Ligand SMILES: Nc1ncnc2c1ncn2[C@@H]1O[C@H](COP(=O)(O)OP(=O)(O)OP(=O)(O)O)[C@@H](O)[C@H]1O
């Protein structure tokens with residue numbers, strides 16, 4: 001196997017609509033794949049972009065087509081600035097996730113906008129994008145796609161946990177890579193803090209001052225979702241239809257609400273870790289935690305209290321840019337025509353190499 005390096009710009013726009021993450025990364029293949037993050041940048045969306053992306057699901061066909069083109073050009077402008085600011089002189093290609101507008105795999109469609117043709121034209125670079133459509137066509141969920149990156153680039157960890165809006169995990173269960181959503185996390189905490197005028201509970205300081213309401217906690221833990229087998233996933237509806245109605249039965253202070261929900265998330269996460277550990281016959285599972293929840297010191301402390309696992313909080317670059325990095329890696333796999341979608345994770349009829357290439 002020839003040694004090879006790829007210099008890639010990865011672009012990711014998450015469902016929370018906070019902005020675009022850009023990463024410039026060197027991915028190398030010697031005996032195994034490895035990576036080095038060279039530059040990073042997060043761009044917060046302006047109110048205008050946030051609005052257009054948020055409302056796009058109800059746009060007419062024409063308006064949505066225009067948004068796809070405009071957003072591709074916008075991504076191109078961000079990349080041109082990023083290249084200029086960092087004097088980047090070598091880019092093999094741009095790997096772009098785009099922004100998800102529709103995701104309905106049971107009806108055979110998913111849509112990530114951000115026209116690859118426009119992105120390629122604006123930057124003069126090769127672009128690999130649209131990573132989910134082929135998986136949906138093959139009968140898969142089109143998500144999650146990061147587990148293959150966890151498996152190959154983060155193989156030193158037994159359990160790759162992301163605490164974003166929802167907490168999700170991927171790990172090898174002895175025969176397959178599996179992945180599933182564990183429970184809601186920041187999405188609920190942020191709903192509570194925003195009612196009090198804060199974006200989020202920095203380091204979990206407010207929650208740490210509250211008390212756990214045991215009766216409420218018991219009701220949350222008894223939700224049917226936690227008994228289901230994986231693969232399983234959660235959406236905003238679960239928060240609205242299952243979590244919030246239980247909270248509304250209790251009259252709690254702001255601190256106690258946060259404290260009880262942190263306990264719920266931390267204990268569900270710890271149960272998942274402990275279950276994986278029992279699969280492995282291992283005392284000490286090595287757990288990597290990324291996503292904004294990795295910065296919630298109180299939540300992390302509670303997870304540590306409830307497991308024997310070795311918890312690793314990586315550098316800020318990995319916490320914030322792992323998804324953009326992994327889409328860059330999915331691009332490298334596509335460029336080699338290697339598998340970048342795992343049927344064990346998405347449910348597609350086979351493993352496959354997904355993504356569409358534009359090269360002006
Ligand atoms: N210093 C901090 N202390 C506590 N919580 C934090 C801190 N920084 C970020 N967070 C939490 O992390 C959230 C952002 O996390 P992240 O970017 O992983 O979410 P996301 O993009 O919505 O995730 P996903 O799309 O994976 O569900 C913030 O909204 C906040 O709740």
Ligand SMILES: CC(=O)N[C@H]1[C@@H]2OC[C@@H](O2)[C@@H](O)[C@@H]1O[C@H](C)C(=O)O
Nearest residue numbers: 015100103142143144145146147323
């Ligand atoms: C359709 C879509 O955009 N799904 C996202 C979303 O955001 C988090 C979760 O839901 C995950 O399934 C997925 O993204 C990650 C990066 C993935 O595919 O692995």
